[in-house]
Amino acid sequence: MTSDRKALTAFHLFVVWAVTAAAAPALGFALLVTAWGGGTGAAVPVVALSVPLMVGLLAVAGIPAKTVVPLCGSMPQRLGWASSVFVLGTLGVLAGLAAYAEDVDLGSASTRIALLGVPYAVAAAFFVPNRWVRLGAVAALGAGVAYGGFLGPAQSQQRQHAEEIARYREHPELLHVIATPPGMRAARAEAGAAAFSVEYHSVRQDGYVALTVRSPLTPEPKCPELVEKDVSCTVDGHGETRLVREFPGGGRSITLTRRHHDVEAEVTSQTLDEPGLRRLLSTLHPLSDAELEGLMREGVIDPPGS
Helix, strand or coil: CCHHHHHHHHHHHHHHHHHHHHHHHHHHHHHHHHHHHHHHHHHHHHHHHHHHHHHHHHHHHCHHHCCCCHHHCCHHHHHHHHHHHHHHHHHHHHHHHHHHHCCCCCCCHHHHHHHHCHHHHHHHHCCCCCHHHHHHHHHHHHHHHHHHHHHHHHHHHHHHHHHHHHHHCCCHHHCEECCCCCCEEEEEEEECCCEEEEEEEECCCCCEEEEEEECCCCCCCCCCCCCCCCEEEEECCCCCEEEEEECCCCCEEEEEEEEECCEEEEEEECCCCHHHHHHHHHCCEECCHHHHHHHHHCCCEECCCC
8 A cells, every 4th residue: 555545544534533523422412302302203303314414424524535445436335335334333332332331431521522433433444445454443343342341341340349448438437347256257237427337147146246336425435324224334444334234034235335546346245245245345456458348249238328
């Protein structure tokens, strides 16, 4: 291919891109407005007008390429060429819209508008009788498929995951957990603006431990002013609050509350004794990324605000 033919081919593909990048958004917007206001029935005439208009614009864009694209040599041939480019390019645009609907990042609004013309230019390149031009079209098509079908969705999932992590960590001072009690597993967790809670259930469903981390309820550790019947409360010299609720038949629930920096942690259980709960409180630590990932992966933690 001579330098003149190379320049003409490049100009031809540029014209196809420019025409479709300018016309497709306008026609798409007209179709959207019509469908929004009048429904599917009102959009049919717009489609009926848009398709011939796009084919006609492409046919005009093919006039300068008569010497490099054999199918552009005459008006009937150009109309056939324009129809083929329109169909193939529109399929590419629809694929891009499907990827965009799946939250694949296609750049800014101006970038997305510019990309609308790319499938038509790639389709036009396949009709240029030159091996290197067609190989370039194949490479562009492969890159689009790889990004829209694999790389883009993977990046979208990573972005969504990072955004979800950020929502959970809006109040990092509350995100503390204890070591998982022996024979138990985390069954439910909730991250809120006022507290972070985790429930640990025994594998045999015969016991539980509940952890709540929140901002201190009072400036200094103290027992509630009104204590119910069968409930006893004490505060030791280290500021740890012990609340015991007795149940008919001999059972009881123990709640220990301890200050930890700017928050207070509370553990409650009907099956563990005080030494066991104190040992658990001593394991209190910030929720690591791996632990948060585990809670999310197992579907244990509720999304913030749910």
